[in-house]
Amino acid sequence: MLKRSFESCRLPKDVRSVNSTSSTRDRILGTAEKMFAQRGFDGASLRQLTSAAGVNLAAVNYHFGSKEKLVEEVFRRRLDALNANRLAALHKLAGGEATLEQVLAAYIRPALELSHDGSGALFMRVLARAFAEHDDSLRRFLSENYGHVMRQFTSEFARLLPHLGKSELYWRIDLVTGALTHAMSGFGMIQRKGDVTEQEHLEQTVQHLIRFAAAGLSHP
Template sequence: MNSSGSTKERILGAAEVLFAQRGFDGASLRQLTTAAGVNLAAVNYHFGSKDKLVEQVFRRRLDALNASRLTALAKVAGAPDTTLEDVLGAYIRPALDLSHDGSGSLFMRVLARAFAEHDDNLRQFLSANYGHVMRQFTAEFARLLPQLSKPELYWRIDLVTGALTHAMSGFGMIQRKSDVSEHAHREQTAQHLIRFAAAGLSHP
């Protein structure tokens, strides 16, 4: 099927697709290697085990997503005229960009699946690779919403996270009308999410 790129990259690509479709346990190495057009043993040869492969699938996208989010946050954080929408945009737009280009859209679904599964190993891994990003965003939210107590703020951030994860994992559903450009559609989606999140965060 897939016949471009190195063996490792073909495995990573096929894994992302199948993990999103059938879950980490549901996608077998035999389905995966067949889809990638490589031998069954290639996964253990190049990655060591299936669990290590799962980690690499996350790492490949998460590193880029984290860097992109932090760069966008750095541009707006700390300034006196920063708005809630600015910070939310720094969080949401990089994920939308990832969802936009090709197979990246499936990764958000993989991420949503990982959230729903309360697997401890995976949560530890996500916390180690995701935690510092969330902490920086939380600090900026706290600065912009000084009227909220800490428990209250955490509550709202948790709810916003749930809404965004849910929305971004279902991006197949939100069809773009043919008379709007790809870029305009993405901006429209971003506005939806940002305004919703801002309203949920800042209501009295």
């Protein structure tokens, strides 16, 4: 009787299969993110990755098709949500009435929130690798999939900073993005003090970076 009761509570075979597939895919992505952060994209081989994830090469090929596509999915898993949050914050601002600081907050806060998340912090190291390794195919993927987000923010910055020429505006936005990437990495001199909570430290970082970026962008 007890055995039959357990059997009746088991998930249907097709549901178990979906859960197993999702679990395998997520395990591969999590392992890949960790290894790419530690060893870089070229330094982490598929053989090492599959061994660490406890799967075979066929599983990687089934879920992703190639190592290049796996790398892209590692980025997509984080950046889809990050940029959706950025655009949602930007769209909440009243058209034509938003301040420079508000637009910067929409750009900066979601990124810093991701970097302060336990799992998101590891991704920041992967992102740093992408900048350092100059992978053309990866840069093309990022531009094609997320370039529209940067264009929307650039349009708002241009509206708020009409005194800047196009080239000068791009220079300043690029430098602001560099400062944001540095703050997201957590490798700077400013570390959280023992009597400051994670949330308080996050808020301090957000506010300091907004003020810094606003001053740099708006300077004559």
